[in-house]
Amino acid sequence: MSNGSAAFSPLVAILALGALAGGAYVAETRPDVSWLEAAVAVPLAGLLALLALSLASRGRALHQRTLGRSGSAGLARAGRGLGLLALLATVTALLALGVFGVLVATDGLTQVPW
DSSP: OOOHHHHHHHHHHHHHHHHHHHHHHHHHHOTTSOHHHHTTHHHHHHHHHHHHHHHHHHHHHHHHHTTTTTOOHHHHHHHHHHHHHHHHHHHHHHHHHHHHHHHHHTTSOSSOOO
């Protein structure tokens, strides 16, 4: 018996982290893309992180329900850890974008410092 949920959870979590890194890379390297335009990657990363956590939970439940015969307990644990890391990175990015938005709206920051 295979535990597909547990196997896919680390992959989806890595994809979430890659979406955040990809958005930052595009905003940094392309002059025609601003940080606010690259912020589209943040909600996508959040959804992928939540999906990774859901898959890890489902995989762990299947592992317990089958008394360990489905295997992949380590993959479910890794997916949960990476999913939490991706979720924390997403929340941090949302907070940073919120502060940036407040600074721009109140004229506290007229240009992006980087």
